[in-house]
Amino acid sequence: MNEQKNMSLGQELVTLLKTNIRDYMMYIALVVIMAFFSWRTNGGFISARNISNLINQAGYVAILAIGMTIILIIKHIDLSVGYVAGFCGAVAAILMTQHGVNEWLTILIVLILGALIGLYQGTLVTRVGVPAFVATLAGQFMFRGLLSLSLESTGTIIVPNKGFNALSNGFIPDLPFGTDLHMLTLIIGVVLVVAMIYSQLKERRNKQKYNFQVSSNAVFIIKMVAFAAIIMIIMYTLADYSGIPWTAVIVGVVLFAYNYVLNQTRLGRYVYGIGGNDQAAELSGINVKRVTLYAFISVSTLAALAGVLFTSRLQSATPQAGLGFELDAIASSYIGGVAVSGGIGRVTNTIIGSLVIMSLTNGMNLMGVGISYQYIVKGIIFIIAVAFDIRTRKSVR
Amino acid sequence: MSDYILEMRNIVKEFPGVRALDNVNFRVQRGEIHCLVGENGAGKSTLMKVLSGVYPHGTYEGDIVYNGEVMNFKSIADSEAKEIAIIYQELALIPELSLYENIYYGHEIVKGHKIDWNETIVRAKEMLDKVRLNADPSMKVKELGVGNQQLVEIAKALSKNVKLLILDEPTAALNEDDSQNLLQLIRELKESGVTCIMISHKLREITAIADTITVLRDGATICSIDCHEYEVTEAEIIKHMVGREMDNIYPPRAEHEFGDIAFELKDWTVVDPAKDGREILHHVNINVRKGEIVGLQGLMGAGRTELALSVFGNTAGYKITSGEMYMDGKQVHFKSARSAIDGGLAYVSEDRKGNGLILIQDIKYNITIANLQALMSGTSVNKNEEIMQANYYKDSINIKAPSVEQLVGNLSGGNQQKVQVAKWMFVKPNVLILDEPTRGIDVGAKFEIYTLMNRLVEEGMSIIMISSELPEVLGMSDRLYVMSEGTITGELTAEEATEERVMAMAIKGGAQDE
Ligand SMILES: Nc1ncnc2c1ncn2[C@@H]1O[C@H](COP(=O)(O)OP(=O)(O)OP(=O)(O)O)[C@@H](O)[C@H]1O
Ligand SMILES: [Mg+2]
Numbered sequence: 001m002n003e004q005k006n007m008s009l010g011q012e013l014v015t016l017l018k019t020n021i022r023d024y025m026m027y028i029a030l031v032v033i034m035a036f037f038s039w040r041t042n043g044g045f046i047s048a049r050n051i052s053n054l055i056n057q058a059g060y061v062a063i064l065a066i067g068m069t070i071i072l073i074i075k076h077i078d079l080s081v082g083y084v085a086g087f088c089g090a091v092a093a094i095l096m097t098q099h100g101v102n103e104w105l106t107i108l109i110v111l112i113l114g115a116l117i118g119l120y121q122g123t124l125v126t127r128v129g130v131p132a133f134v135a136t137l138a139g140q141f142m143f144r145g146l147l148s149l150s151l152e153s154t155g156t157i158i159v160p161n162k163g164f165n166a167l168s169n170g171f172i173p174d175l176p177f178g179t180d181l182h183m184l185t186l187i188i189g190v191v192l193v194v195a196m197i198y199s200q201l202k203e204r205r206n207k208q209k210y211n212f213q214v215s216s217n218a219v220f221i222i223k224m225v226a227f228a229a230i231i232m233i234i235m236y237t238l239a240d241y242s243g244i245p246w247t248a249v250i251v252g253v254v255l256f257a258y259n260y261v262l263n264q265t266r267l268g269r270y271v272y273g274i275g276g277n278d279q280a281a282e283l284s285g286i287n288v289k290r291v292t293l294y295a296f297i298s299v300s301t302l303a304a305l306a307g308v309l310f311t312s313r314l315q316s317a318t319p320q321a322g323l324g325f326e327l328d329a330i331a332s333s334y335i336g337g338v339a340v341s342g343g344i345g346r347v348t349n350t351i352i353g354s355l356v357i358m359s360l361t362n363g364m365n366l367m368g369v370g371i372s373y374q375y376i377v378k379g380i381i382f383i384i385a386v387a388f389d390i391r392t393r394k395s396v397r
Numbered sequence: 398m399s400d401y402i403l404e405m406r407n408i409v410k411e412f413p414g415v416r417a418l419d420n421v422n423f424r425v426q427r428g429e430i431h432c433l434v435g436e437n438g439a440g441k442s443t444l445m446k447v448l449s450g451v452y453p454h455g456t457y458e459g460d461i462v463y464n465g466e467v468m469n470f471k472s473i474a475d476s477e478a479k480e481i482a483i484i485y486q487e488l489a490l491i492p493e494l495s496l497y498e499n500i501y502y503g504h505e506i507v508k509g510h511k512i513d514w515n516e517t518i519v520r521a522k523e524m525l526d527k528v529r530l531n532a533d534p535s536m537k538v539k540e541l542g543v544g545n546q547q548l549v550e551i552a553k554a555l556s557k558n559v560k561l562l563i564l565d566e567p568t569a570a571l572n573e574d575d576s577q578n579l580l581q582l583i584r585e586l587k588e589s590g591v592t593c594i595m596i597s598h599k600l601r602e603i604t605a606i607a608d609t610i611t612v613l614r615d616g617a618t619i620c621s622i623d624c625h626e627y628e629v630t631e632a633e634i635i636k637h638m639v640g641r642e643m644d645n646i647y648p649p650r651a652e653h654e655f656g657d658i659a660f661e662l663k664d665w666t667v668v669d670p671a672k673d674g675r676e677i678l679h680h681v682n683i684n685v686r687k688g689e690i691v692g693l694q695g696l697m698g699a700g701r702t703e704l705a706l707s708v709f710g711n712t713a714g715y716k717i718t719s720g721e722m723y724m725d726g727k728q729v730h731f732k733s734a735r736s737a738i739d740g741g742l743a744y745v746s747e748d749r750k751g752n753g754l755i756l757i758q759d760i761k762y763n764i765t766i767a768n769l770q771a772l773m774s775g776t777s778v779n780k781n782e783e784i785m786q787a788n789y790y791k792d793s794i795n796i797k798a799p800s801v802e803q804l805v806g807n808l809s810g811g812n813q814q815k816v817q818v819a820k821w822m823f824v825k826p827n828v829l830i831l832d833e834p835t836r837g838i839d840v841g842a843k844f845e846i847y848t849l850m851n852r853l854v855e856e857g858m859s860i861i862m863i864s865s866e867l868p869e870v871l872g873m874s875d876r877l878y879v880m881s882e883g884t885i886t887g888e889l890t891a892e893e894a895t896e897e898r899v900m901a902m903a904i905k906g907g908a909q910d911e
Contacts (some may be wrong), residue, residue, distance in 0.1 A: 127860060202524075206781055207782075210781045210784070210785060212781065212784060260777075264776070264777035264778060265776055265777055265778065266769045266770075266773070267761070267780060269766060269769060269778065272758065272762075273755055273762075273766055275759070276755035276756065276757045276758050277752070277754070277755045277756065278754055279751060279752035280746075280751075280752050280753075280754055280755050281755070281766075282712050282734060283709075283712060283734050283741075283744065283746060283752050283753070284766045284767040284820075285710075285733070285734045285737075285738040285767050286734075286735070286736065286766075287733065287735060293541040339757075341756070343757045343758075344757060
C-alpha cells in the first residue's frame with residue numbers, strides 16, 4: 001500500500017494523470033476551445049470584458065445543469081426545465097410589473113413556484129410511476145403553453161427593476177477607495193485561495209492522523225500552486241474589468257452547496273446509490289422514492305432560478321425564453337462526465353461542461369458563425385465527449 | 398500418449414493494480430471433465446474469460462493452443478466459431494424472452510432473410526430434451542427456477558454444436574437435486590464427446606465427477622491431479638487451495654446459553670399480487686432466540702427468500718393477509734427496509750448483483766451505505782472513519798482487493814459476496830437474516846464467515862440462515878425449520894436433524910404440486 005511513497009515525482013504525476021484522465025481531458029478540451037477562439041478573435045474572446053459577459057450569459061445554463069446532473073445520476077431525465085425556466089421568468093416579470101411586488105419577494109415566490117412544479121412532476125414519477133421522460137415531456141408542452149398564455153395579452157414584458165436586472169448584468173460593488181483594479185475582487189480571490197489551501201491542508205492532516213496514504217509533499221504543493229494560480233488569474237482578469245459578476249456569486253453559492261451535499265452528506269451517498277442500483281439502494285434502507293422526489297423538486301427550483309437569471313439578463317420576459325435550454329443542460333452534464341448509464345457524475349465537472357457549451361456559443365457568436373452551424377458543432381463536440389467517456393470507462397474496467 | 402484439446406501456456410493477465418493471472422499453464426485432455434478449483438480471486442473466471450475471448454487477444458500474454466493450433470480470439474464470437482462455449486458465473490439469459498428465442502439468440506435459424514421460427518421451436522425442443530428439461534419451449538425464461546435456467550443455458554450451448562464447454566460455478570445457485578441432475582447431464586455430455594471445464598467450490602461434487610483437477614492459487618497453477626491414479630480427497634484439494642491443512646470445515650462453537658426470543662413470526666400469511674394474488678406463504682410460525690442460529694432449509698422455490706423479503710420491510714410489495722411479527726416480545730410493523738434496519742433487523746440478499754451490491758461503487762461505499770449514521774460528524778460523512786471501518790472488515794473476513802477503493806464490480810464473485818456480508822455486519826443488527834451467505838465462496842472464506850457467525854451469536858445476535866446447502870445448514874444451525882411450498886413442514890433440533898429427515902420434510906408439500 002505504501003509503494004506510492006517510494007515513487008519518483010515524475011512517476012507519481014503520471015499515475016495521477018492516468019487515473020484521472022477523463023477529468024483532465026475535459027480541462028484540456030476547455031483550454032483548447034478557449035485558446036482557439038482567442039486566436040480566431042484576436043484575443044477578443046479572452047478579454048476581461050468578454051469573460052465577464054460569458055459568465056453572465058452562461059449562468060443560467062450552469063444552474064440548470066447542476067440540477068440536471070442529479071436527475072441524470074439517478075437515471076431519470078427532465079425535459080421540462082427549459083419552459084419551466086421560461087414560465088417562471090415570465091411570472092417574475094408579471095409580478096414585478098403588473099402587481100408591484102418588489103424584486104426580492106418576487107424571486108422568493110418564483111422559487112417556491114419552481115419547487116411546486118418539481119413536487120408535481122416528482123410525484124408523477126415516484127407515486128404514479130410515470131416514466132420521467134414522459135412526465136417531463138408532458139410538462140414541456142404544458143409550461144410552454146403557460147408561458148405563451150401568460151404573455152399573450154402583453155407580449156414581451158420589459159422589466160424596469162434595477163436590482164433584479166443587476167443579477168445578470170451587475171457586478172459586486174468595490175471598496176470605497178477604488179483603484180483602477182477592482183480591489184474587492186482581488187481580496188475575494190485571496191480569501192478563496194487561503195480557504196482552499198486551509199481546507200486541503202486540514203484534509204491532508206486528517207488523513208495523516210489516520211495513517212492513510214497521501215500524495216507526496218511536492219505533488220501537493222504543485223497542485224496547490226496550480227489551483228491558486230488559476231483562481232488568481234481569473235480574479236485578476238475580472239478585477240481588470242468591473243469585478244465579479246453577481247451571476248458568478250450565485251452560481252458559486254449553488255455549486256458549493258450542491259457539491260457539499262453530493263460529496264459529504266448521506267443524501268449525496270443515497271443519490272449515487274440509487275443511480276448505481278436502485279433495488280440494492282432500497283434494500284439498504286434508502287427511501288428511493290423520497291430522494292427521487294427531492295431531486296425533482298431541486299431541478300425545478302433551480303430551473304426557476306435559471307428563469308430569474310435569464311429574465312434579468314434580457315431585462316425582459318419573452319415568449320421565446322426557454323427554447324432548447326434543457327438541451328444545453330443535458331449536454332453540459334454529459335460533457336462534464338455524468339455516466340450515460342447513471343450512478344456517476346460530479347457537479348463541479350458539470351460546471352466545466354457548461355463552460356464548454358457556453359464558450360462554444362459565445363466564441364462562435366463572436367466569430368460570426370451562423371446559428372445552424374453552431375448546433376452542428378455543439379452536437380459533434382457533445383458526441384465526442386460522451387464517446388470518449390464511454391471508451392475510457394470501458395478500458396478501466 | 399495424451400490428446401490435448403486445449404493448452405494454455407504462460408498466461409499472464411493484469412488489471413490495474415492486480416495481477417490476476419501470473420504465468421498460468423493449463424492443459425485439458427479431449428473428452429474429459431476437468432475441474433478448476435481455487436480460492437476466491439484465484440483467477441479461475443479470468444482464465445476462462447481469456448480462453449473464450451472476453452478478454453481479446455493482445456490484452457493478455459501467453460498462448461492458447463486449441464486442437465494443436467494457436468488461437469488469437471478477438472471476441473466471444475471467434476471462440477464460438479471454434480465450438481467453444483462458456484456459461485458464466487452469472488446467468489446471461491433474457492428473462493422476458495421465450496426459451497426457444499433464448500436458445501437461438503445470437504445464432505438464429507434463418508431462411509433467406511427471415512427467421513424460421515417453426516424450425517427454431519422444433520430444434521429448441523430437441524435441445525431441451527437433450528438436457529432433459531421437460532418444458533414448453535415457448536414459455537418465458539423468467540417463469541423457470543434458477544436450476545432449470547441453468548439447463549436452458551446448457552441447451553443453448555449445445556445448440557451451437559459445442560465441443561468444449563466451460564461452466565463457471567454452474568451449481569452455485571442450485572439445490573442438491575438440481576445439482577445432481579446437472580452433474581449427471583455433464584457426464585452424459587462427456588459420453589457424447591463434449592469436453593467440459595467446470596469451476597466449482599463444491600468439493601464434494603468435484604471429487605465425484607472430475608477426471609482431472611487443476612488448482613489455482615493467487616493467479617498461478619499449483620498442481621494438476623489425475624483422479625484416475627488414486628482416490629483424491631477433499632482435504633487434499635483444500636490443502637492445495639489454501640496452502641495449508643484445514644482440519645475443520647465448521648468452526649467449533651463455544652458453549653453458550655440462548656436468551657429470550659428475539660424474533661418471532663406468528664401465523665404469517667402472504668399473498669403476491671404480481672402472481673395473480675397467489676398465496677405464497679401459509680400461516681408461518683417461527684422464532685429465534687438470542688444467541689441462536691436457526692436454519693431455514695427447503696428446496697428452491699419453497700418460499701424462503703419471499704419470507705425474508707416480506708419480513709424485511711416488505712419491499713417487494715406483497716400483501717400480508719394475516720400474522721404478527723415480534724422483536725424482543727414487542728409487536729412491530731416494518732413498512733420499509735429502513736424501518737426494519739432501524740428496528741434491528743438486517744437481510745443479506747441472495748442476489749448480490751441484482752439487489753445486494755452497487756457494483757459501480759467501491760468497497761468502502763458498499764460496506765457503509767446501510768449504516769451511514771455511524772459515520773456522521775455533524776452533517777457530513779467522516780470519510781476517514783469510513784476507510785477505517787471498511788479496512789477493518791476487509792481484513793477480518795479477508796476481502797481480496799488492492800484497497801477498499803476498488804470497485805466492487807471488479808472483484809471476483811466470492812469477494813463480492815464477502816463485501817455483502819460485511820455491509821450487514823456493519824449495521825450491527827439484533828437479528829440477521831442470511832440468504833445463501835456462502836454462495837460461490839471458497840472453503841477458506843466459508844470458514845471465515847462461519848467463524849464470524851459464531852462470534853456474532855456469542856455476542857448475543859440472532860441469525861436466521863437460509864441455505865440450499867444441506868451440509869452447511871446441518872453444520873451450523875442450533876435448530877432448523879424445513880419449508881416446502883410456503884409452509885413450514887417441520888422443525889428439528891441440531892441433534893435430531895439428519896439429511897434424510899430434512900429431505901423428507903422438504904418434499905412433503907410436493908403432493909400439492911401443480
Ligand atoms: N475487471 C477487473 N478489474 C480489476 N480486477 C479484476 C477484474 N476482474 C477480476 N479482477 C481481479 O482478478 C482476480 C481474479 O478474479 P477472478 O474473477 O478470476 O477470480 P475467481 O477465481 O473466479 O474467484 P471466485 O471464486 O470468487 O469467482 C481477483 O483478485 C479480482 O479482484
Ligand atoms: Mg469466478
